[in-house]
Amino acid sequence: MSIDESTAARVAKLARIKVDPEALPALAQDFNGILGFIEQLSEVDVDGVEPMTSVTPQRLKRRADVVDDGSQQDAVLKNAPDAREGFFAVPKVVE
């Protein structure tokens, strides 16, 4: 499996990371190196093996379905790069 520049560009887009076109060949080469390393996994016989979902056999705990937190608008907005009138502000999303 070899990654070309257009695949690298597509992955960058999916990851929402801007990559300049001139950086794509080196990025594709990095991906190929890492994926070549990962490729070893194809030689393992995994027939009938369950994919791991939890490394410890414990069952996740459940809690009562009640509101136990909230009313922290100031703390939540404190670190926002742009907060106005109690909201996060972003560039226009809908025309």
Add this chain to the structure above:
Amino acid sequence: MSDLNKLGLAGARDALRAGDTTSKALTEACLAAIDGAGALNAFVHNTPDIALAQAEAADTRLKAGDAPAMCGLPIGIKDLFCTKGVPSQAGSRILQGFLPQYESTVSQNLFDAGAVMLGKLNMDEFAMGSSNETSVYGNAVNPWRRGNDDTALTPGGSSGGSAAAVAADLCLAATGTDTGGSIRQPAAFTGTVGIKPTYGRCSRWGIVAFASSLDQAGPMTKSVRDAAIMLEAMCGHDPRDSTSADLPVPDFEAALTGDMRGKKIGIPREYRMDGMPEEIEKLWSDGIAMMKDAGAEIVDISLPHTKYALPTYYVIAPAEASSNLARYDGVRYGHRAGLDQGDGITEMYEKTRAEGFGPEVQRRVMIGTYVLSAGFYDAYYNRARKVRTLIKRDFEQVFAQGIDCILTPATPSAAFGLGEMTDADPVAMYLNDVFTVTVNLAGLPGIAVPTGQDRQGLPLGLQLIGRPWEEADLLSSAYALERSAGFVAKPDKWW
């Protein structure tokens, strides 16, 4: 008392309780040591005001005879832990200026136990690295050098600042986190002790997430006894982390008997790598002899899927990272890129993340995105999760044979020079974690203990791997190894 910063946790605790010193004096000694150690670039955010206020409160408690386990002991906190009102950047530009409005459970547990915070410690960006060279703060530097050669060496990573600070006596101990070896590898590179507990022992709440199924916090200390004291203070059930174990926390320090009689130590044949340096071979065989002399039975074991651990890790960890790091969008906290006329929300995300993430983080996020993308999910991600099941099964089978713990080298080499790996491909750097990463994939506890030095005088460490939830037993075995090895070397002060 002089050189108070050179004490370990146990020694300082005993001195405090005997009234031989005060937390204020200990804290001031550490703050002075930090001020004089700018060249190590270990501490990246200093909090002397918090430290002195906490020290004063601790001295009051000590006087009143109400001193919890860590009362008055000055420590450093890895930058990955959110500390209320104190910069917590995970070594990344994207969290520049971020001031958490809450305290991580682990740091809160430590403060509840009376610990004093000196500041935040350097690390690889988002804990992705093995040399502390991916940090936005620049490299942390190992206090150890090769003989009289002044080449700057890596303290390892990702908890490089923690390891450098403990080794250089800038603090009594420090917190670290370990996703693939990030506590144990830097501990081995700096002649310090580092334990990654069983997955679920320490709450992950408030620790900036890298790969949630692998991340665990643990202490980095000057001795095994100190590791026992600090681990006990850090762990415990936390309802805010659904994977936190609701199990009683044993008295780890009381369990340090060092009695190895009747214990079975497994030596995995797959860890004997081709091209392993002779010094690592010798370190390992010396360790085996020490365990045997201490009364343990040495058993050759096999962990057949070992060679697939690193490739498995480099699917699972980036996959989880790509998901976890999706939150850095320039909206809720951290860096937002300046926008051009006409830029919409997608350009904001893309520019913010390109400016905010360094090259290694970008690489891993994109690899993770790729292995999770439609058409490759089964071939890469699901296959890796199946191999992970097999890796864990290897360990279960040897523990079922009655093996108490497993002895391996901690790292494939001593500390290397900063910049020496820059031109190597990313995979060469990943090989640093070859002995440690299996432990994260299987969720087991593992500890690095310094047991020797290479011919240039650099420290080398061995790793002990324990059964799940049996940190008490693991620490006791590590204590026996530490006692037999008698490692006392310290770096000569050049900084």
